[in-house]
Every structure is written in structure tokens, then in C-alpha cells.
Amino acid sequence: MELYCLEAETVVRARPDPNLLGDDRVLQSLLTIEERFLPQCSYFKCVQKDIQPFMRRMVATWMLEVCEEQKCEEEVFPLAMNYLDRFLAVVPTRKCNLQLLGAVCMFLASKLKETRPLTAEKLCIYTDNSIRPQELLEWELVVLGKLKWNLAAVTPNDFIEHIVKRLPLPEDKLDLIRKHVQTFIALCATEFNFAMYPPSMIATGSVGAAICGLQLNGTNHALWGDNLTELLAKITNTEVDLLKACQEQIERVLMNSLREGRRQQHKQQQQDQTNPRNKALDDQDQSSTPTDVRDINL
Amino acid sequence: MMSLPGRGRVLYAGCRRGVGGSAQCCLFGKVDHEQLQRDYTLLMRTELEDASRRWSFDFTTNRPLVGGDFEWVVLPESRVPFVYQDRTIVVKPQSKAVEPASDHTKEDVPKTPEQCDENTHSAEKHTLKRKQTNITDFYQAKRRVVTTRKTGQ
Known part of the structure; x- marks a missing residue:
């Protein structure tokens, strides 16, 4: 008899535990401890000299791409960004080391959250081999020290189920809502403006934005504009005005990124026309760079 | 119905792409x-x-x-639980993740349990085997001591 080993194909995942999700104390504990994991200061003003906000966006977007390409668990990217922000809030860092830091943060977040974590070699390849595995491992220790080994940070993703569960949402739309919320959370993580917000507020704002965006409020009065915001604010003890502002900010960031996507597509088309020799390469690029968002099935 | 972007792919086009639209690139x-x-x-x-x-x-x-x-108070080794005693464990690497690529052939040779045994006080062997930086490279704590905190933290 032959033995088959199919382990490589499966991802081991814990099922959502109704005992944890149904207990109000869990949500309250998350709300109590979440502030502990926020970056200590707005570091572009007080710590960093070499690094600017647009560079954070660059490294964040690269990290998001790597996580997507490697099919990482959803919370890996926001968690890695939390590590990155907390490190940058205490250690002045050179621009040329920022990508190494991003890789280290993904390395750590992936180890914490995944059954099959990203390898050091793979991450180094993603930096186009500009860093070495040995350096990644050394800096892992530096980052761990600066984070005081507090890796189990609260992320917005931790709140999704708790919030969704407490809303009168149509059962058949739940998966779609979750996906949209996760996308909004990832989007927020790429924007420095959100780095100092408590994760619960980002989660609540993202749920609000997802429900409004998906126009699920047609039948249920509780999900109409202000009603929804009040309901959401109550779930996570957020101030209604702050929450509203947060949600609007999320929607604005989304609009900007959609516009940027369209601009990139336009630019690419122009390049195709002016430089036919690059066409084959660009076609390849476009196949993996869907820019018409309506075509994207999340 | 509102649609959402393909995340990073849409957001980002700032650097040279690797083969097949991969995210492989050197940013700075x-x-x-x-x-x-x-x-x-x-x-x-x-x-x-x-x-x-x-x-x-x-x-x-x-x-x-x-x-x-x-x-700090010095304790005789016999009074310290086994796990805290100073020793070096040589373990066969489980994953290639943390090993430099060049060492795969040497490191991946399966070892018998006897070869993976504990080598008490063989620091030399320790440094030869381990490639990954270990916390004990920096904190050579022998943990033969206990603390009595004067002040609460």
C-alpha cells in the first residue's frame, strides 16, 4: 500500500469559536488593551529624519503585494504594519534600511499568525536580493527587542467578527462584507494617517464603509446612515463624531486609490502605444495588475 | 454596487517589476x-x-x-530546575527557512536521535552548528541566580 502525504496542500485554520465571539468580555478586553499596541508618537515629526510619509506608503504597498502574492492570512499585513510603526516610533531608521524593516516585520507577523510562515529566503528574494537572509535574522532580533517581544498586538481584524455578529446583516452577504472590511483595513494600514487610530475605530469605520458601499441598507432601517453609525459606535464604545470622520476618511482613501489605479492604467496604455517593443512585458504586467476595479472579484 | 480595488496591485506601480508581475523589487x-x-x-x-x-x-x-x-543570589546548580541549567542543545534544523541556502546539503542529512542529543557545556559545538543568531549570543545568562525585587514594577 502506498502512503500519500497531502499535508502540503492544506492550511490548518482554527474555526471561529462561538464561545469567544459570543462573550462580551472578549470584546471588552480587546478594547481595554488595544491602546497598548499603538505607536508611541507620530514619528515623522519627532523621530525620523531620513524617512518620509510617502516612503512608508511605498514599503507598505510592497508588503501588501508580497502578502497577497504569498496568500498570507489576512491579519499578517496589518500586524506587520503595526510592528513597523512601533519600531519607527522609537528607532531613527535609514531610508535604505526601510525595506529590510518591512521584510522583518512580515517575517515576524507571518510566524505569529500562520501555520506555514514566510521564509527568510523568500522575503529576501522579494527585496530583489538587496538584503541577505542572515541580515534579516539579525534584524529580527533588533526589532523583537525594540517591540519588547510584545508581538500579539490587537489589530482591526480582531474586531471584525465581534462587530459583524452584533449587526442585523443578511446571512448570505456576510462573506462579501467580511472581504470588503478586510480590504478597507488593509487600505488603512497603508496610510499613515490611520497609524495612530485605535484598531477598534478602524474596524468599526471599515464595517460602516463596507455596508454603505455595498448598499445593504435598503431594507433594514437599523442600517441607514446615522442609525448604522450610532449602532456601530455603541458596539465599540467609539464617539459617533469620531467614527463618522473615520469612515469618511476611509472612503476618501478608497476613492484616491481607485483614481490612482485608473491613472496607472491610463499611463500604461499610453506606454503601450508609444513603445510597442515593451508590449509583451506590459501585457504580462497588466494581466496581474487589474486596474478596472469592477472586474475584480475579491 | 461599489467595487473594491485589487489592493496593492492597484495602489502601487512605483518600482520595476520582477518576472510575471511579481512584487520582487528593491525599493530604496x-x-x-x-x-x-x-x-x-x-x-x-x-x-x-x-x-x-x-x-x-x-x-x-x-x-x-x-x-x-x-x-542577585547565587544558587547551587542542583537547586535550579533542569530547564534553567546551562547547557547546549544541538537540534537538527526542521525548516530550511532560517538556514542559508548554501548549507542545505550539509544540514539536511537526517540524524539519529543520538546525534541530536544534548551536549552539556559544549559551547564550541554550539557555535559551529547554529547559523541563526541566538539570544544567548548576547545574553549569556546562566540563570543560576534568582531575583528578589526590592521595588515593584
């Missing part, structure tokens, strides 16, 4: 490896100094410092 130019090593050494040294101050213990010489928050 060439890394100065020597400078990186200097930064690393410096950060680790300050980390060690902070730890020494915090625990009133010189981790490099393995001696207690006088005048800190802690008073």
Missing part, C-alpha cells in the same frame, strides 16, 4: 551592508546595556551589578 536603492552591520551592532549593544541596567546584571561578564533594583 542599494543597501550598504557594512553600514547595516554597524547599525545592527550598535543597536544590539545599547539593547544589552539597557538590559544590564534594568536587571542590574552584566550579561557579558555574567556578574551582578551593585546598586540596582535587584539583589
Whole structure:
């Protein structure tokens, strides 16, 4: 008899535990401890000299791409960004080391959250081999020290189920809502403006934005504009005005990124026309760079 | 119905793409490896100094410092639980993740349990086998001591 080993194909995942999700104390504990994991200061003003906000966006977007390409668990990217922000809030860092830091943060977040974590070699390849595995491992220790080994940070993703569960949402739309919320959370993580917000507020704002965006409020009065915001604010003890502002900010960031996507597509088309020799390469690029968002099935 | 972007793919087109639209790219130019090593050494040294101050213990010489928050007491080894005793474990690497690629052939040779046994006080073997930086490279704590905290934290 032959033995088959199919382990490589499966991802081991814990099922959502109704005992944890149904207990109000869990949500309250998350709300109590979440502030502990926020970056200590707005570091572009007080710590960093070499690094600017647009560079954070660059490294964040690269990290998001790597996580997507490697099919990482959803919370890996926001968690890695939390590590990155907390490190940058205490250690002045050179621009040329920022990508190494991003890789280290993904390395750590992936180890914490995944059954099959990203390898050091793979991450180094993603930096186009500009860093070495040995350096990644050394800096892992530096980052761990600066984070005081507090890796189990609260992320917005931790709140999704708790919030969704407490809303009168149509059962058949739940998966779609979750996906949209996760996308909004990832989007927020790429924007420095959100780095100092408590994760619960980002989660609540993202749920609000997802429900409004998906126009699920047609039948249920509780999900109409202000009603929804009040309901959401109550779930996570957020101030209604702050929450509203947060949600609007999320929607604005989304609009900007959609516009940027369209601009990139336009630019690419122009390049195709002016430089036919690059066409084959660009076609390849476009196949993996869907820019018409309506075509994207999340 | 509102649609959402393909995340990073839409957001980002700032650098040269690797093969097949991969995210492989170097974002901020060439890394100065020597400078990186200097930064690393410096950060680790300050980390060690902070730890020494915090625990009133010189981790490099393995001696207690006088005048800190802690008073260190030497314990006979027999009174320390086994897990805290100073020893070196040589383990066959489980994953290629943390091993430099060049060492795969050597490191992946299956070992019998006897070969993976514990080598008490064989620091030399330890450094030969381990490629990954270990916390004990910096904190050579033997843990033959216990603390009595004078002040609560």
C-alpha cells in the first residue's frame, strides 16, 4: 500500500469559536488593551529624519503585494504594519534600511499568525536580493527587542467578527462584507494617517464603509446612515463624531486609490502605444495588475 | 454596487517589476551592508546595556551589578530546575527557512536521535552548528541566580 502525504496542500485554520465571539468580555478586553499596541508618537515629526510619509506608503504597498502574492492570512499585513510603526516610533531608521524593516516585520507577523510562515529566503528574494537572509535574522532580533517581544498586538481584524455578529446583516452577504472590511483595513494600514487610530475605530469605520458601499441598507432601517453609525459606535464604545470622520476618511482613501489605479492604467496604455517593443512585458504586467476595479472579484 | 480595488496591485506601480508581475523589487536603492552591520551592532549593544541596567546584571561578564533594583543570589546548580541549567542543545534544523541556502546539503542529512542529543557545556559545538543568531549570543545568562525585587514594577 502506498502512503500519500497531502499535508502540503492544506492550511490548518482554527474555526471561529462561538464561545469567544459570543462573550462580551472578549470584546471588552480587546478594547481595554488595544491602546497598548499603538505607536508611541507620530514619528515623522519627532523621530525620523531620513524617512518620509510617502516612503512608508511605498514599503507598505510592497508588503501588501508580497502578502497577497504569498496568500498570507489576512491579519499578517496589518500586524506587520503595526510592528513597523512601533519600531519607527522609537528607532531613527535609514531610508535604505526601510525595506529590510518591512521584510522583518512580515517575517515576524507571518510566524505569529500562520501555520506555514514566510521564509527568510523568500522575503529576501522579494527585496530583489538587496538584503541577505542572515541580515534579516539579525534584524529580527533588533526589532523583537525594540517591540519588547510584545508581538500579539490587537489589530482591526480582531474586531471584525465581534462587530459583524452584533449587526442585523443578511446571512448570505456576510462573506462579501467580511472581504470588503478586510480590504478597507488593509487600505488603512497603508496610510499613515490611520497609524495612530485605535484598531477598534478602524474596524468599526471599515464595517460602516463596507455596508454603505455595498448598499445593504435598503431594507433594514437599523442600517441607514446615522442609525448604522450610532449602532456601530455603541458596539465599540467609539464617539459617533469620531467614527463618522473615520469612515469618511476611509472612503476618501478608497476613492484616491481607485483614481490612482485608473491613472496607472491610463499611463500604461499610453506606454503601450508609444513603445510597442515593451508590449509583451506590459501585457504580462497588466494581466496581474487589474486596474478596472469592477472586474475584480475579491 | 461599489467595487473594491485589487489592493496593492492597484495602489502601487512605483518600482520595476520582477518576472510575471511579481512584487520582487528593491525599493530604496542599494543597501550598504557594512553600514547595516554597524547599525545592527550598535543597536544590539545599547539593547544589552539597557538590559544590564534594568536587571542590574552584566550579561557579558555574567556578574551582578551593585546598586540596582535587584539583589542577585547565587544558587547551587542542583537547586535550579533542569530547564534553567546551562547547557547546549544541538537540534537538527526542521525548516530550511532560517538556514542559508548554501548549507542545505550539509544540514539536511537526517540524524539519529543520538546525534541530536544534548551536549552539556559544549559551547564550541554550539557555535559551529547554529547559523541563526541566538539570544544567548548576547545574553549569556546562566540563570543560576534568582531575583528578589526590592521595588515593584
